[in-house]
Amino acid sequence: MHSDNDNVKMSTFSFEYQRIPMSDLSEPDRELCRRAELATGGSYSPYSNYKVGAALRLTDNTVVAGANQENASYPCGTCAERTALNYAQANYPQVAVEAIAVAAAEVNDCNDDTCGHRPPYPCGLCRQALAEAEHRQHIPVKVLLVDGDEVIVIPSALCLLPFTFE
Numbered sequence: 001m002h003s004d005n006d007n008v009k010m011s012t013f014s015f016e017y018q019r020i021p022m023s024d025l026s027e028p029d030r031e032l033c034r035r036a037e038l039a040t041g042g043s044y045s046p047y048s049n050y051k052v053g054a055a056l057r058l059t060d061n062t063v064v065a066g067a068n069q070e071n072a073s074y075p076c077g078t079c080a081e082r083t084a085l086n087y088a089q090a091n092y093p094q095v096a097v098e099a100i101a102v103a104a105a106e107v108n109d110c111n112d113d114t115c116g117h118r119p120p121y122p123c124g125l126c127r128q129a130l131a132e133a134e135h136r137q138h139i140p141v142k143v144l145l146v147d148g149d150e151v152i153v154i155p156s157a158l159c160l161l162p163f164t165f166e
């Protein structure tokens, strides 16, 4: 995009990310992805049937996992990422989060083509929550999104939410 008006300042927001075969991940990151996959077992998702797990690794190597928790009153529900993040921040307030892995269980009972597989991209609320965690702790939160046999690796949660509310 270009402007002919000299008073208009153009800016760009972009970031680089990687798509890495699971087998090529570092051992700690691969383990974190495995913990996220295991955490989908704790999902309570009778309304969406979308089971998501998240696992956080703290800088002292503590791993905290969570899963999405839905409710008949839909807004009460909480995503896997915030379930795990809130637990970590409540129980380890002095320890920074260095990485989060997110995985979704395969949806088996869908028989139309519109619900094809998608990586478990965090929703806007979770992006905001992760961004604030980064601001609080002054180190980036690496985001690992499990996509089948590959993992999308994003170097900082702030990449996912331009113009974060502060």
Ligand SMILES: [Zn+2]
Residues within 6 Å of the ligand: 079, 080, 081, 082, 122, 123, 124, 125, 126, 127
């Ligand atoms: Zn979310």
